[in-house]
Amino acid sequence: MTPIIAELAYWQETVLRGLVGLVAVLLPTGALVYMFLFKMMSFMQSRLGPMEAGPYGQLQLLAEFGKFLQKEDIFPSKADRFVFAAAPFVVLVSTFLLVLVLPGGPDAHFVDLNTGIYFAMAVSSVSVIGIMMAGWGSNSKYSLLGGIRAAGQLIAYELPLVLSVVGVVIMAGTLNLKGIVLAQSDFGIWFIIPQFLGFLIFLVSIQAELTQPPFDMPVAESELVTGYMTEYSGIRFLLFFIGEFATAAVFSAIGATLFLGGWTIPFVDGSSEIMNWIGPLVLAVKMVLIAFLIFWFRMTYPRFREDQLQRLAWKFLIPLSLLNIVITAIFKVVF
Amino acid sequence: MPKVPGMLVGLGVTAKTFFKTVFPDGPTGPPAPSKGSHTVQYPHVKEAPPDRARGVIALHHDNCTSCMLCARECPDWCIYIEGHKELAPPRRAGGKPRQKNKLDRFDIDFALCMFCGICVEVCPFDALFWSPEFEFSELKIADLLHDKSRLADWMETVPDYPAYESGSEVKVKKLPSPSS
Numbered sequence: 442m443t444p445i446i447a448e449l450a451y452w453q454e455t456v457l458r459g460l461v462g463l464v465a466v467l468l469p470t471g472a473l474v475y476m477f478l479f480k481m482m483s484f485m486q487s488r489l490g491p492m493e494a495g496p497y498g499q500l501q502l503l504a505e506f507g508k509f510l511q512k513e514d515i516f517p518s519k520a521d522r523f524v525f526a527a528a529p530f531v532v533l534v535s536t537f538l539l540v541l542v543l544p545g546g547p548d549a550h551f552v553d554l555n556t557g558i559y560f561a562m563a564v565s566s567v568s569v570i571g572i573m574m575a576g577w578g579s580n581s582k583y584s585l586l587g588g589i590r591a592a593g594q595l596i597a598y599e600l601p602l603v604l605s606v607v608g609v610v611i612m613a614g615t616l617n618l619k620g621i622v623l624a625q626s627d628f629g630i631w632f633i634i635p636q637f638l639g640f641l642i643f644l645v646s647i648q649a650e651l652t653q654p655p656f657d658m659p660v661a662e663s664e665l666v667t668g669y670m671t672e673y674s675g676i677r678f679l680l681f682f683i684g685e686f687a688t689a690a691v692f693s694a695i696g697a698t699l700f701l702g703g704w705t706i707p708f709v710d711g712s713s714e715i716m717n718w719i720g721p722l723v724l725a726v727k728m729v730l731i732a733f734l735i736f737w738f739r740m741t742y743p744r745f746r747e748d749q750l751q752r753l754a755w756k757f758l759i760p761l762s763l764l765n766i767v768i769t770a771i772f773k774v775v776f
Numbered sequence: 777m778p779k780v781p782g783m784l785v786g787l788g789v790t791a792k793t794f795f796k797t798v799f800p801d802g803p804t805g806p807p808a809p810s811k812g813s814h815t816v817q818y819p820h821v822k823e824a825p826p827d828r829a830r831g832v833i834a835l836h837h838d839n840c841t842s843c844m845l846c847a848r849e850c851p852d853w854c855i856y857i858e859g860h861k862e863l864a865p866p867r868r869a870g871g872k873p874r875q876k877n878k879l880d881r882f883d884i885d886f887a888l889c890m891f892c893g894i895c896v897e898v899c900p901f902d903a904l905f906w907s908p909e910f911e912f913s914e915l916k917i918a919d920l921l922h923d924k925s926r927l928a929d930w931m932e933t934v935p936d937y938p939a940y941e942s943g944s945e946v947k948v949k950k951l952p953s954p955s956s
Contacts, residue, residue, distance in 0.1 A: 484797040485790045488815040741790045742783070 458551060465540050469690035469728060470683060471502050476729070477736035478686070485740050512675035517580055520672065524578030529673070529680035531571030536684055538564040539691040544619045546704050546720030547712045557618035558610065561695055562603050565650065568688065569595045572659070572669050575681070579672035587668020590747065591659035594649055597754035598656075602646035604762035608639040608769040609699045618695075622703035623712065633700040635772075638765045640700045642758055644731075647692040648738055649754070651685060655742035658750055689735060690728060697727035827935045829908035830891050832922075833884055834930035839903035842877045846895035846904060854888035855895060856881060884927060886912070887920040907933040 449457065479501060483490030491498030516522055542557040544550040554560050569592055576588015609632050610616055613624035625631050633640050649656035660668035670681050697703060704720030745753070799805055800812030816823045825831060842859030858881040863873040896904045907930045914920050922930075 481794065484809060484813070485794045487793055487797050487813050489809055489813050489817065492817055737787065737790065741786045 462537060462540060462551065465543075466537060466687050466691070467683070469694070469725065470687040473690050473693075473729070473732050473736075474686050475499065475502060477732065481733075481736060482740050506679070509675055509679040512678075514675045514677060515672070517672050519580045521578040521580065524574045525672070526677070528571050528575035528578055529677045529684065531574060532568045532684040533571075533680055533687070535564055535567035535571065536687045536691055538567070539688070539695070542618055543691070543694050543698065543724075544622060544703060544720075545724050546717035547619070547714075549704075549717045549720055550619065553619060554617065556616045558606055558621065558695075558699070559616050561618070562599075562606065565688075565692075566595070566599060568684070571684075575673070576669040579669070581672050583665045583667075583671045584669050587659045587661075587665045587671065590661075590665075591652060591669060594652065594656065594659060594750060594754075597751055598646045598649035598758075601642050601754060601758035601762045602650060604759065604766060605639040605642035605646060606699060608636050608762075608765050611766065611769045611773050612636065618698055618703070622698060622705060625702045626705045626710075631700060631702040636700060636765075636769070638761070639769075640696075642762045642765065643696055643700070644734060644738075645753075645758060647689075647696065648735055649750070651689050651692065651735070653685075653689065653735060653739045655738070655745050656750060657744055658747050661744060689732060693731040693735060694724060694728040696731045697724060701727045701730070703727075825908040825910060827908060827938070828906065829910070830893060830906050831908045831910040832886070832906075832912055832930050832933075833889070833896065833927065834905045834907045834934050835882055835884075835924065835927035836903050836905065836931055837879055837882060837924055837928055839901045840879050840882065841901055841903075842879050842882075843900070845898050845900065849894050849898045851892060851894065852888045852890055854885040856883040856885070879924065882924045882927065883921050885921045887917050905931065905934040907931075908935070909933040 475498075479490045479498065491501035494500040494504045516525060539561055541551045542554055542561050544553070544557075572591045572595070573588050576584045576586075576591070579585070609621060612628070612632060612635065613621040615621060615624065621632075652659050659665075660670065665671070670678060673681060704716055704724045706723055709716070795803070797812040798807045798809050800808055810817070842857055844857055847853070847855040847857045857879070859877050859879050861875055862878045864876040866873050893906065896906055909930060912920075912922075
């Protein structure tokens with residue numbers, strides 16, 4: 442990919458990167474929503490899901506998109522207009538920033554940061570600010586409660602998420618996502634086997650970070666209507682929706698990179714030139730595998746109570762992930 | 777055998793339903809979700825409701841004495857009844873003419889009705905019946921007010937009472953029937 446980009450002018454490269462970034466966010470999001478939210482969820486409930494728009498309802502997402510575009514963009518009369526209007530974009534920006542560091546091949550990446558995973562964990566917290574902005578700016582009690590619940594939950598689960606990643610970082614010896622992928626092919630086995638505990642903690646934590654059921658207390662519709670999204674309509678609601686599922690896709694991809702060997706396939710040299718082209722596809726397949734787990738849990742479990750949810754994070758997951766770090770460090774030093 | 781944790785059992789339930797829906801003929805058969813699902817694609821396929829389904833309320837107005845019991849018991853007050861008294865010929869020659877309640881108006885507003893069935897239960901003269909018919913949506917909400925003749929038309933869709941179990945007929949004096 443490098444030789445092609447090198448021939449382009451700076452503005453051409455920028456436009457190309459923007460388009461590829463958009464595709465990299467929206468295409469997996471649409472695929473996940475159609476495959477899992479529309480179809481797998483329906484089959485798990487013994488129904489068919491959308492069938493009318495296109496063959497097997499494949500164009501349903503376009504129909505939904507058109508529907509949301511037509512709707513009026515309503516501002517509550519006493520809302521903080523700027524904060525209210527900007528909140529969905531802040532949430533979406535955090536998702537787009539996450540995609541930046543994802544490596545799809547030895548050279549297929551947007552930026553190659555030496556602190557890649559650190560950057561990813563940091564910008565994923567930006568969405569909390571967007572959610573708090575939405576909760577505060579709406580001037581509605583449901584939104585405010587939802588926003589505060591979301592903030593409390595995201596802060597609580599950020600810790601086990603980061604700590605479970607630390608185990609992988611210790612094993613790989615680098616914070617660079619590409620380095621982590623290549624370390625896995627050097628190690629001979631994907632990190633999901635030696636870091637299985639870390640993988641489980643990571644799965645639970647991203648489930649909570651995405652506010653997917655069973656951790657959907659911030660949008661608990663039986664208590665808070667839809668939490669921080671209550672007052673939103675039309676395109677801004679759609680942006681929140683895209684943000685939620687795009688983040689699910691990106692976090693699945695990060696999980697695939699950390700634990701399932703990223704773009705590499707066993708017995709194939711990960712740094713060869715051809716991997717730039719098939720690497721993104723391999724990563725997409727692995728992303729779908731992890732997203733399948735996320736959506737499977739989402740469709741199976743009922744919602745946690747708020748105190749149970751906090752207790753699980755602070756009293757169970759954080760000590761467990763600290764234990765994981767200690768064990769990993771001991772093994773790293775001994776062997 | 778140790779007890780399987782409930783959280784894993786839950787995952788098993790959803791996975792099992794998934795495979796039952798996608799592969800109704802077992803894992804070797806072709807994937808056929810439209811066969812495996814319990815739902816039907818409504819406008820294309822019409823599901824036959826059970827005989828006793830609560831679709832719409834039908835009126836057999838010959839039986840109605842405009843006693844207003846149904847209108848008074850209705851929780852939504854969606855039944856409107858008007859009637860007047862008129863004289864009917866005496867039963868025997870030379871007798872006094874009988875007084876009869878004639879029904880002028882009997883409307884049910886299905887925009888208000890919550891299909892609780894209290895009116896059907898409370899009717900002492902078997903004038904109201906449940907019909908399983910469910911396709912009566914309208915473009916205008918006012919059209920959901922069904923008048924006497926429209927309610928009478930639904931009578932054709934009311935199923936007959938199911939036959940009594942053997943041995944239980946002797947206890948009943950007469951078999952009620954919508955057409956009696």
